[in-house]
Amino acid sequence: MDKSKKGYFFEDYHLGQVIDHAVPRTLTDGDKAIYQSLYPVRYPIYSSEEFAKNCGLVGSPLDNLIVFNTIFGKSVPDISLNAIANLGYAECRFFKPVYPGQSLSARSEIIGLKENSNGESGIVWVRTFGINELEEIILTFVRWVIVRKSLIGGIKGKTFIPKLAKSIDSTDLIIPDSLNYKNYDYTQSGEKFGLFDYKVGERIDHVDRVTISESEHMMATRLWQNTAKVHFDITARTDGRRLVYGGHIISMGRALSFNGLANAQIILGINSGVHSNPCFASDTIEAWSEILELTELNNKQFGALRLRLVVQKAEATSFSLFDVCGGYDQNVLLDMDYWALVPI
Amino acid sequence: MDKSKKGYFFEDYHLGQVIDHAVPRTLTDGDKAIYQSLYPVRYPIYSSEEFAKNCGLVGSPLDNLIVFNTIFGKSVPDISLNAIANLGYAECRFFKPVYPGQSLSARSEIIGLKENSNGESGIVWVRTFGINELEEIILTFVRWVIVRKSLIGGIKGKTFIPKLAKSIDSTDLIIPDSLNYKNYDYTQSGEKFGLFDYKVGERIDHVDRVTISESEHMMATRLWQNTAKVHFDITARTDGRRLVYGGHIISMGRALSFNGLANAQIILGINSGVHSNPCFASDTIEAWSEILELTELNNKQFGALRLRLVVQKAEATSFSLFDVCGGYDQNVLLDMDYWALVPI
Amino acid sequence: MDKSKKGYFFEDYHLGQVIDHAVPRTLTDGDKAIYQSLYPVRYPIYSSEEFAKNCGLVGSPLDNLIVFNTIFGKSVPDISLNAIANLGYAECRFFKPVYPGQSLSARSEIIGLKENSNGESGIVWVRTFGINELEEIILTFVRWVIVRKSLIGGIKGKTFIPKLAKSIDSTDLIIPDSLNYKNYDYTQSGEKFGLFDYKVGERIDHVDRVTISESEHMMATRLWQNTAKVHFDITARTDGRRLVYGGHIISMGRALSFNGLANAQIILGINSGVHSNPCFASDTIEAWSEILELTELNNKQFGALRLRLVVQKAEATSFSLFDVCGGYDQNVLLDMDYWALVPI
DSSP: OOOSOOOOOGGGOOTTOEEEOSOOEEOOHHHHHHHHHHSOOOOHHHHOHHHHHHTTOSSOOOOHHHHHHHHHHHHHHHHTTTEEEEEEEEEEEEOSOOOTTOEEEEEEEEEEEEEOTTSSEEEEEEEEEEEOTTSOEEEEEEEEEEEEOSSSSOOOOOOBOOOOOSSOOGGGOOOOTTOOOTTOOHHHHSOOOOGGGOOTTOEEEEEEEEEOOHHHHHHHHHHTTOOOGGGTOTTSSTTOOOBOOHHHHHHHHHHHTTTTOTTOOEEEEEEEEEEOSOOBTTOEEEEEEEEEEEEEEETTTEEEEEEEEEEEETTSOTTOOBOTTSSBOTTEEEEEEEEEEEEO | OOOSOOOOOGGGOOTTOEEEOSOOEEOOHHHHHHHHHHSOOOOHHHHOHHHHHHTTOSSOOOOHHHHHHHHHHHHHHHHTTTEEEEEEEEEEEEOSOOOTTOEEEEEEEEEEEEEOTTSSEEEEEEEEEEEOTTSOEEEEEEEEEEEEOSSSSOOOOOOBOOOOOSSOOGGGOOOOTTOOOTTOOHHHHSOOOOGGGOOTTOEEEEEEEEEOOHHHHHHHHHHTTOOOGGGTOTTSSTTOOOBOOHHHHHHHHHHHTTTTOTTOOEEEEEEEEEEOSOOBTTOEEEEEEEEEEEEEEETTTEEEEEEEEEEEETTSOTTOOBOTTSSBOTTEEEEEEEEEEEEO | OOOSOOOOOGGGOOTTOEEEOSOOEEOOHHHHHHHHHHSOOOOHHHHOHHHHHHTTOSSOOOOHHHHHHHHHHHHHHHHTTTEEEEEEEEEEEEOSOOOTTOEEEEEEEEEEEEEOTTSSEEEEEEEEEEEOTTSOEEEEEEEEEEEEOSSSSOOOOOOBOOOOOSSOOGGGOOOOTTOOOTTOOHHHHSOOOOGGGOOTTOEEEEEEEEEOOHHHHHHHHHHTTOOOGGGTOTTSSTTOOOBOOHHHHHHHHHHHTTTTOTTOOEEEEEEEEEEOSOOBTTOEEEEEEEEEEEEEEETTTEEEEEEEEEEEETTSOTTOOBOTTSSBOTTEEEEEEEEEEEEO
16 A cells, blocks of 8 residues: 555546645744744734734734745645646635734635646646634635646546636735724834835835845745645756746745835735746846726725736836736746735 | 963873763753754744743753754764764763753763773773753763874773664653643644654654855854864865864754654754764765664654664765675764654 | 835935834744744853742843844834944943833934945944833943945045943942842753863863854844844845844854853853954854953952953854964954853
């Protein structure tokens, strides 16, 4: 009997299937500190107990992307170990902050399936939930991936393509309980900009660049207990290179975007995300943002910015996105659309 | 007067000598998190407070190999700073779990000495103890190393070669106090296999591979406060390469072996270990295990698997071990024999 | 409107100007552990809760250089983002230990300005304060940097060059409250040397070497939230190399200097520091110290060593410092002058 797991193939999934992913994980101050050492993050709510308490929280929570990557990582062995590509994200919402000492586990439901015409693979849509030790849902997101079939040709199943929102409606965004920006300290956050200092269509060049290094992306990816071979093993791809995990690019881009969006500290939801090109160690990357939408959320305290975050290579021209054929520019690595909370 | 230590030489040791090693160390959640970022570890007892509590423990302890490496590291300045080679381990037993916040120190006793016929070096056998802040022994192991003589030729001491058990008797294995697998959650651990799902002689290919990187092995080795020059300094070896610390290979191999041995979470003892070939950054490694022995430990709850863990380079053939001459295959890096606790 | 910060230029500063730096930071056991993994630190007060308590402290504090680097990092976006060079440090004093869980912020005052004769840049002297969450000053230091002018030529401001002490008077050194070396454990610290075992002029070769790696210096620099581009971005310098942050060299040199100065655990002040040559990944470095001064501090328990710490490349001759022209030898990276507390 073969004890080690080789991952699931397209035929192993069925609509409505629920998978409880293995290995719960307690996140701690240690994870927070490593995240600080791997990404140039500076949002003070996640950096300082006092700043967070001054905003009404019980302490400094874990960055949204620590939570997202942890839950994503748990789903990898059951969803994307044999994935050919991670096609996209949608409908990611954060329900509650997660604090050091809390334990997370993940559950997924198969919500869509479509065999590819080549008969070699299919697309699997999956809604994944992050759950804390109190059995509260703290996060949900949808992703879809191309998964290999175990038997080329084989029986063709039913096709179901789920309807996904292009963007989360701002009325569905959840402000963390007890959060309060009345005494928000703009000196400590480093910038004075609130909701109405931004305008739709405005683009922000985040200036700083980072040259990606091999150990760092592997350490991040391991921290999320993500086991996908291509990130660790130079024999797993024909080009002999380790592919940088997409979540590393999201975290790096988001951290770089502090410069100009310092008060957009809390991510409320991710509307979509595309890893448009692969990234490898020694690539130098930079980020820019565009304000897609802005809205007041409640009682004059909170607003939400809908932001496009683009991560591109240093060799790209400023504010790159699409090429002349309408596809992504070859130097664009990430195009993400998300909601962030800002003070008004 | 020369203030800095140059390490001990063969002549500096005598039988029965006891050495209290310097620099006690408090291990924390920070060390746990770094271990997670350096190795693809997923054993849930070490990953989740809730899983550990559900198994009757007061919380999630530190991985056995964090404890082993910490104690090993403390012994390096006094035992192996001038070692030519680390020949082997034996009789390693874990007495108690170690929890974040506990402080460890190390003590060694010289239990064997034998000068080599070339007159340039000798073998030193040493039994090392790990001790917590309550003065409880939490670990012991024997290792033996070839140590340079300070004076080539010189006086030849008495020879004493200690008798070491080839394998720890299963009745001498210590199950952590209060551990209870009655409510063991096989969904959370990720595999359904208990003691009797394995059979003696069975071999498990753990599938995943890791390409070793320079920063990671140095960070691990520093975490254990191991000061052996060859791991950090490219001028310390004639080939200009940094030798990867053997404990890094043990930890990496053990983490990889999760896939197929997810329920073998707790190491009870290490019977022997041989670093058969050196490892350097850019080597890609993989692991396989063989079931050497299996035994019930008590009241129908716990069993122990005696496992051979082999770490080999990716270019080796599957399940490599020995070459035609009976020596280790040149691509085999580690051959370790250990006891792990499993549910029945 | 341009949202992202490009940093200040020489003209943006005026004498007496006070800048509250952004992003308070709570330091934790996680930061401590990462520091352990990046530097071969072994001072037991910072390594062990029990050792620290045995010395009268409430627990094991954060290494002085974690505190120094954290405060330095906070000042970078406002002081040295456009700096051409960091010329030196002076008058650095540590007022109180910082413990895991405490939050630090930084404030700077401009205490000197001098435009360079080329009209392209000027020197800015700044006194920076580290402040804990109780609004207590825990650290102060002066540094001076060459900063670009935004307008070459332009208006020439007043010149004021502050008077800085060549060395902090030993009577101004502050011993941490409640510290007590009566039960100091020389076995645990690893060396038996107290104040009077050293003599002025004595030089100590710290023996060990480290080859610098790219990921490690970037991780350290990010941990301090230091955003200076040259450390992360290979496009930021014309030579395509990432410059190693000077604080990384200070921390590495200080950690190496444990060997021979194990009881000089606590830094009381830094008199001066010069980064005499740049360091890049793949450089192998080593350290030596010279005893510049020694003094009793109080009641027969504490002494202070005034130490020169020199970090040099492995290719330098032993105890390198100056070349024949009186400038720093090209292989000398750091010349630091500091006070360390030692038992008598």
